[in-house]
Amino acid sequence: MAKVVVVTSGKGGVGKTTSTAALGAALAQNGERVVVVDFDVGLRNLDLIMGAERRVVFDMINVIQGDAKLTQALIRDKRLENLMLLPASQTRDKDALTSEGVAKVIAELREKFDWVLCDSPAGIERGASLAMHHADIAIVVTNPEVSSVRDSDRIIGMLDSKTERAERGERIEKHLLLTRYDPVRAERGDMLKVEDVLDILSIPLLGIIPESQEVLRASNVGSPVTLNAPISAPARAYLDAVRRLRGETVDMTVPSDKVGLVARLFGRRAA
Amino acid sequence: MSGIFDLFKRRPTANVARERLQILLSHERASVGQEGLVATLREEILAVIAKHIPVDRDQVQVKLERSGESSILEIDVTMPPVRVRAVA
Numbered sequence: 001m002a003k004v005v006v007v008t009s010g011k012g013g014v015g016k017t018t019s020t021a022a023l024g025a026a027l028a029q030n031g032e033r034v035v036v037v038d039f040d041v042g043l044r045n046l047d048l049i050m051g052a053e054r055r056v057v058f059d060m061i062n063v064i065q066g067d068a069k070l071t072q073a074l075i076r077d078k079r080l081e082n083l084m085l086l087p088a089s090q091t092r093d094k095d096a097l098t099s100e101g102v103a104k105v106i107a108e109l110r111e112k113f114d115w116v117l118c119d120s121p122a123g124i125e126r127g128a129s130l131a132m133h134h135a136d137i138a139i140v141v142t143n144p145e146v147s148s149v150r151d152s153d154r155i156i157g158m159l160d161s162k163t164e165r166a167e168r169g170e171r172i173e174k175h176l177l178l179t180r181y182d183p184v185r186a187e188r189g190d191m192l193k194v195e196d197v198l199d200i201l202s203i204p205l206l207g208i209i210p211e212s213q214e215v216l217r218a219s220n221v222g223s224p225v226t227l228n229a230p231i232s233a234p235a236r237a238y239l240d241a242v243r244r245l246r247g248e249t250v251d252m253t254v255p256s257d258k259v260g261l262v263a264r265l266f267g268r269r270a271a
Numbered sequence: 272m273s274g275i276f277d278l279f280k281r282r283p284t285a286n287v288a289r290e291r292l293q294i295l296l297s298h299e300r301a302s303v304g305q306e307g308l309v310a311t312l313r314e315e316i317l318a319v320i321a322k323h324i325p326v327d328r329d330q331v332q333v334k335l336e337r338s339g340e341s342s343i344l345e346i347d348v349t350m351p352p353v354r355v356r357a358v359a
């Protein structure tokens with residue numbers, strides 16, 4: 001049975017697209033058939049983060065309007081043959097993304113893949129609503145910062161009332177992915193701690209992704225961080241999160257990139 | 272960056288963030304819950320009225336207003352003129 005996952009947050013710039021790419025690639029690295037779907041009409045970025053921007057021909061709206069078949073719009077990853085991308089439209093009107101159209105596309109993707117990862121746009125409007133509507137599982141991406149936590153709380157409320165599962169009276173599985181975490185600042189009392197955020201949002205924790213320059217480096221070259229730097233701290237954190245998503249029990253840690261002082265002084269290349 | 276002395280003087284702020292969030296979200300969760308309540312009340316009131324009088328959906332307004340300790344539920348229905356038939 002395919003699983004439809006929405007990666008959502010309310011607030012923009014917290015790491016949804018980064019996480020969709022990293023988790024999607026990590027699932028594919030585990031042999032799963034994966035499609036990552038960009039729902040950010042007009043502000044598509046997942047193609048860029050995946051390094052597929054020059055191969056986009058058709059997008060989801062072309063499929064919905066019957067101008068292209070789904071198989072024509074899907075882009076196969078150059079590194080992993082079981083990883084695909086369905087791009088968002090960069091030019092069309094947002095209203096062209098109809099809810100019937102989205103329902104049809106998601107149903108078709110369920111047939112072809114084990115995992116359908118939907119990268120939500122920011123906000124709590126129609127776009128975010130469409131991205132979450134068919135989800136079985138929601139990954140709520142949150143930064144340890146007041147406005148992000150507040151917006152995540154709003155999104156959790158929406159997940160519990162506006163999704164297809166909620167409307168059928170079923171439960172939607174929700175997970176917290178805490179990103180851009182800095183354990184040193186949290187320990188110093190200058191950043192909300194993992195426990196604080198968990199306490200406030202009270203949904204189970206999927207993973208803690210540390211703040212790391214490897215994320216920017218990976219985006220520079222258009223490769224999900226789990227592929228570009230698989231032993232880096234954020235990649236290990238994403239790989240652990242994926243193991244939890246697949247039902248394994250994995251100790252919760254905050255992986256660290258810390259190199260010794262000597263290594264830092266001599267010749268560690270900058271991002 | 273601030274110097275080492277500033278670092279000693281500076282108070283941790285995360286606990287303030289935590290408390291502010293807890294207070295704010297307990298309010299916001301309650302008011303979002305009330306939005307749901309108003310929507311439910313509106314639908315059910317509409318259904319009751321529609322059984323007896325033909326009214327447009329947008330002619331029925333339901334508002335819940337908080338005033339101090341209590342709340343006021345306001346129901347506003349614009350109806351077509353009611354004809355009272357004379358009983359023979």
Ligand SMILES: Nc1ncnc2c1ncn2[C@@H]1O[C@H](COP(=O)(O)OP(=O)(O)O)[C@@H](O)[C@H]1O
Pocket residue numbers: 009011012013014015016017018019045122179180181209210211212213215216219234
């Ligand atoms: N763990 C991280 N460490 C450092 N930078 C990060 C991390 N996660 C995301 N970023 C950066 O944050 C910015 C926003 O990320 P993005 O994934 O585009 O967010 P969203 O899709 O939620 O708007 C990007 O510049 C990205 O490189």
Ligand SMILES: [Mg+2]
Pocket residue numbers: 016017018040045120121
């Ligand atoms: Mg994004």
